[in-house]
Amino acid sequence: MTLHWTHAATDGRARAGMLHTAHGEVPTPVFMPVGTAGTVKAMTADAVRSTGARMVLGNTYHLMLRPTAERVARLGGLHRFMDWHGPILTDSGGFQVMSLSGLRKMDEDGVTFQSHVDGSKHRLTPERSIEIQHLLGADVTMSFDECTPFPATHEEAAKSMRLSMRWAARGRKAFVERPGHGLFGIVQGSTFEDLRAESVAALTEIGFEGYAIGGLAVGEGQEAMFATLDFTTPMLPATHARYLMGVGKPADLLGAVRRGVDMFDCVIPTRSGRMGRAYTSRGQLNLRNAKYAEDDRPLDPDCSCPACRNHSRAYIHHLLKCEEMLGPMLLSWHNIHYYQALMARMREAILAGRFEAEAALIEHDWTKDGEA
Structure with a gap:
């Protein structure tokens, strides 16, 4: 077939x-x-x-x-x-x-x-x-x-x-x-x-x-x-x-x-990762910003990727400032993981007949911690 x-x-x-x-x-x-x-x-x-x-x-x-x-x-x-x-x-x-x-x-x-x-x-x-x-x-x-x-x-x-x-x-x-x-x-x-x-x-x-x-x-x-x-x-x-x-x-x-x-x-999730940007359930972050230098939180508290499980925003900010290749690697990994989680969440909502309600929650959460 x-x-x-x-x-x-x-x-x-x-x-x-x-x-x-x-x-x-x-x-x-x-x-x-x-x-x-x-x-x-x-x-x-x-x-x-x-x-x-x-x-x-x-x-x-x-x-x-x-x-x-x-x-x-x-x-x-x-x-x-x-x-x-x-x-x-x-x-x-x-x-x-x-x-x-x-x-x-x-x-x-x-x-x-x-x-x-x-x-x-x-x-x-x-x-x-x-x-x-x-x-x-x-x-x-x-x-x-x-x-x-x-x-x-x-x-x-x-x-x-x-x-x-x-x-x-x-x-x-x-x-x-x-x-x-x-x-x-x-x-x-x-x-x-x-x-x-x-x-x-x-x-x-x-x-x-x-x-x-x-x-x-x-x-x-x-x-x-x-x-x-x-x-x-x-x-x-x-x-x-x-x-x-x-x-x-x-x-x-x-x-x-x-x-x-x-x-x-x-290419956005990986290209953004190489530029120091993360897409999260709480909005978009630019990890090059100085405000993350001592931020001990994970990129996304709702994410189970290695970047979020094992490292802080401060560490990834440090990697980017030092131009260590691990920084873009971790952010690319996280962004692809987030995109997959987002698609799975939408699929589950469609199967459950509650897509619009879930979409409203997703859109609301994007405003919690993100940057314009």
């Missing part, structure tokens, strides 16, 4: 379910830590597993450049290569290629670009993106698309979206069906409701194992993102997983789950 999603409960528009893959089942809603180059930054695979994470993301663009998808395949695939035995989703490389700006040239067939690493020239087409993800061994493969920049006019967004839909059809034909693996289509159309509807119609006619919402978290702001989700998620098949790409902060996750999204990924 191909990869698929099954429904467990709905509370309002929030959903709980299960994603069934070749490398195990994943309860949803789910947050996938980002392992860009075959590793979640500053964390071992065992550390990632200890947070409760069940699924991670790999990056087609970065892995095709170093060490190359062909080398990963010869070494047994990405799961073996990075010691991750659970499911892996790989993005298509489209977002990274589109962000190269002056280093790329796009046409109907695909994109030619220069590597940011050594300036070497490469070509990505829908077919080649699918091939790379197949070589990596991804459980979830993503369609190659153009991530429409923001802001964009209606005409620009329409042209971009329709190109992505033609690429989606080509990628579907190139995808090799095998048990427990699947291909997700990506809905584009910027913040325009009619274009999002056209994109959903095109993708559902092609048929995919799941549907992603792309082109958000690119500068439009939370209000516009939520407004776009308000009209986009109801258009998507209720029988399939819904994945919001590249999102986000805890408040973004809560708001998107409220609007019917099942899957998320983002």
Whole structure:
């Protein structure tokens, strides 16, 4: 059986379910830590597993450049290569290629670009993106698309979206069906409701194992993102997983789950950890601030991660001031752990039919100790 999603409960528009893959089942809603180059930054695979994470993301663009998808395949695939035995989703490389700006040239067939690493020239087409993800061994493969920049006019967004839909059809034909693996289509159309509807119609006619919402978290702001989700998620098949790409902060996750999204990924928890920031059940903390120099409390009294069990805010502040690598490692570990705990809490609330009550408690607690 191909990869698929099954429904467990709905509370309002929030959903709980299960994603069934070749490398195990994943309860949803789910947050996938980002392992860009075959590793979640500053964390071992065992550390990632200890947070409760069940699924991670790999990056087609970065892995095709170093060490190359062909080398990963010869070494047994990405799961073996990075010691991750659970499911892996790989993005298509489209977002990274589109962000190269002056280093790329796009046409109907695909994109030619220069590597940011050594300036070497490469070509990505829908077919080649699918091939790379197949070589990596991804459980979830993503369609190659153009991530429409923001802001964009209606005409620009329409042209971009329709190109992505033609690429989606080509990628579907190139995808090799095998048990427990699947291909997700990506809905584009910027913040325009009619274009999002056209994109959903095109993708559902092609048929995919799941549907992603792309082109958000690119500068439009939370209000516009939520407004776009308000009209986009109801258009998507209720029988399939819904994945919001590249999102986000805890408040973004809560708001998107409220609007019917099942899957998320983002670099924020690890990137913030490297910058000295912690996300907690009582708000966001900047551990570089001098006020934590003698704060003997844990980062989060409700957290059981090693950073909170074994160390104080003062100790982590000290590590950051001394530029010791353990500081960012502990904060990254904590942030991923907190994100997993938040998703589990939301899932339990949906299953119990009390999502909005739990969401109100979560939002209230964020004001207790956090910083603006």
